[in-house]
Amino acid sequence: EIDKIARKKNTTSRDVSGESVQQGMLKLLEGSDIEVPVGANSKNAMVPLATVNTRNILFICGGAFPDLEDIIKQRLNKESSIGFTSNLKDAHDKDPDILSKVTIEDLRKYGMVPEFLGRLPVICTLQGLTKEMLIQILKEPKNAILKQYQKLLALDEVELLFDDSALLAIAEKAMKKDTGARALRAIIEEFMLDIMYEIPKDENIGRVTITGDYINGKGGPLIEIRKDEVPKIASSRTPEKS
Template sequence: MLAWRARQLRILTRGLRTQTRYEYVPRDDMDDHPYMRPAGLATPRQLVQYLDEFVVGQEKAKKVLSVAVFNHYNRVHANLSSLSPEEEPGAMDWSETNVDDVRSGVSSARLHPHPHRISSSIPLQTRHPVPLFEKSNVLVIGPTGSGKTLLARTLARVLDVPFSVSDATSFTQAGYVGEDVDMAIHRLLQAASWDPHRASTGIVYIDEVDKIARKSGGTGMEGSRDVGGEGVQQALLRMMEGSIVSVQGKSPSPADTPSAAGPEGRSRPGQRGANAPSSKSDTYHIDTSNVLFILSGAFVGLDSVVKRRVAKGSIGFTANLAPSEESNSGSFLPFFTPNRGSSHNMLDLVEPGDLVKYGFIPEFISRLPSITTLAPLTIPDLRRILTEVRGSLISQYTALFGYSGVEIRFTSSALNEICRKALERGGGARGLRGIMETLLLEPMYEVPGSSIRFVLINEAVVQGKQPALYWNKSDGAAFWTAWAEEESLAEHTAS
């Protein structure tokens, strides 16, 4: 009796397992998996490595933009594939009951098999569809000349997608003098060679977005409409979230259409407008649901808003009071954003509430979930911009003089002095170019068409104590000797 019960128990429990029989070993041939990365799309690390060749520093902003672009096109790939599912025949209904299980008295648990185990010929119909991922637009905050526009333009070179650049200062609310916000999509369609499908998966970059902040009161126009500030923000809301934008295409040029002009190009009398061809242009409808928006601006004064929020109020003899230059509202503001940054960048602490106080409506800020900041450039950063990155300023001016058959050299002390003056002047990398133009004005005027073949710029020349040093073609040895002496003197002074 006990032996018969043991045999029956073995029959009932022979198919039960507490551990999986096969491990979930990932396969390499998973190209049809809906969550796989599209072929040809660079990883965020590869995008950052590409940006490092052109942009100095700003590691956080590079990571944020690279991740945003990578996730955006993964999202576009997943959303487009989910909208057009492929219907495969031979669907297997996993809810059907197995006849053998009924005969043995054991019912199936109706567990769905792992996707890696099923054959490619049998689709898994009960698998959940790919969700529609939401879009994460990016807001880039940084001082003038810190590389905001350069980051976006550099990403445009490596990405095979349409890319358009617009300036928010020219935008006004619809119906007023200026550009409508639809012009950003119009430029994107132009960059896509008038292909609406490619334009609907492109990138729109809007610079100087801080200029459309809501204007504060005190001007006596509180009742008037802010058509260049809040009106533009409201017009951008639906476009950034996703809407259908109608764009007028390129109209046929007069040269491409038959005209009523004579053989000499003159109009024949009496036929003006009678047989004139229709100049109606094509209308394109662009869906901005898959368009990534990158907005940037200097946001001058935003650091003061953050400081007021972070500062802790107190009373008494030991109260922490704000510095006099911050409390004085009539203090002088420099024309350029200074390159000197404090030990801690206050803009790193920015929150959406600070941007609302700065003048943006909450609906606009909520459509920019990803916010990154750029730090002011330091002297080592300016030195790398001068000499190391691709398309550095020194390489540009060296090639410019090379077109005239002239070789120009800068000593190390001269480069350090240029960076020091740029730090005091402000304006970031743009300040460097302004100093270089002023410094090389006389050499660029004197050298072309003369017998000069060598130019040396040392520290005294940068300081304005002496003019640039020139040598003729036969004095090449003296030029190299003078340059070597300047370098050895700089090394001796540094040690």
């Protein structure tokens, strides 16, 4: 998350956590021999060092870059306010794809030093997660959080289901939090806490269905009682001959 090491603005002292870190990473990014400590206690001065050549290492630097949108909008609105398009100076304020218009100069104004940016030749932006993507994250991965809860309740022989309205409601709540897929676990744990604590106490419960109404605070989960099968009794009577 290189946005965390951006140069601090309006400071007269040495920026040890921002610009200095960027300067220290230049040698690492340009491809050279770097000595790194070996072992868990890397802060020990006597720990052995190993040499790693970074020439063939692919470095991918990412980050959320808060406030970068404002820098891009300021530049684009300034360009739009010149000449015959001056009436469109606010045209970019509601652009959902504003980050895709980022330039090296925008990143420099954000706080990244030119030498650091010069060693990262490719810049691309990632689209925000949609509700459909969040629902896929809930269901499809092998270790999806829904599957984790289903396996936990399966230990008590209880089937846990999430209907489509519940998945949509969870995704909508996550979109409002604007923290990406991280919000999914927090939302689900909030609604599953009581269920995971209370349901295993009742051996008669066989199935729990989470609905959209429950997620939206308009009701509770649907609980189905376990159905005991009556064993078939074999008849000892011989069928009558017709």
